[in-house]
Amino acid sequence: VTELASPEAGKIALRAGNADIMLSDWLWVSRERALGARLTFYPYSSALGAVMVPAASPIKTLADLKGRKLAVGGGPIDKSWLLLQARMKQD
Numbered sequence: 001v002t003e004l005a006s007p008e009a010g011k012i013a014l015r016a017g018n019a020d021i022m023l024s025d026w027l028w029v030s031r032e033r034a035l036g037a038r039l040t041f042y043p044y045s046s047a048l049g050a051v052m053v054p055a056a057s058p059i060k061t062l063a064d065l066k067g068r069k070l071a072v073g074g075g076p077i078d079k080s081w082l083l084l085q086a087r088m089k090q091d
Contacts, residue, residue, distance in 0.1 A: 007075075027079045049073075049080025062088065 029041040
């Protein structure tokens with residue numbers, strides 16, 4: 001196991017041949033495969049992301065997020081962020 005500075009460093013190491021395996025998510029692997037990369041995804045967790053607010057927050061539903069600022073962990077192609085955006089477009 002080699003600890004790197006960031007998830008992006010892991011992706012670079014994998015693509016450069018300096019790592020044999022890395023932890024990422026299926027959306028990144030799917031995008032890379034669509035771009036021609038020969039990668040395989042193996043599910044290792046059933047955990048999903050979450051929208052978290054302090055207990056005393058007035059935000060109780062997704063609709064309460066309208067007009068609010070959101071901090072996203074994981075970057076612009078994080079699966080939880082993409083799923084949240086898709087869900088919000090349904091309303």
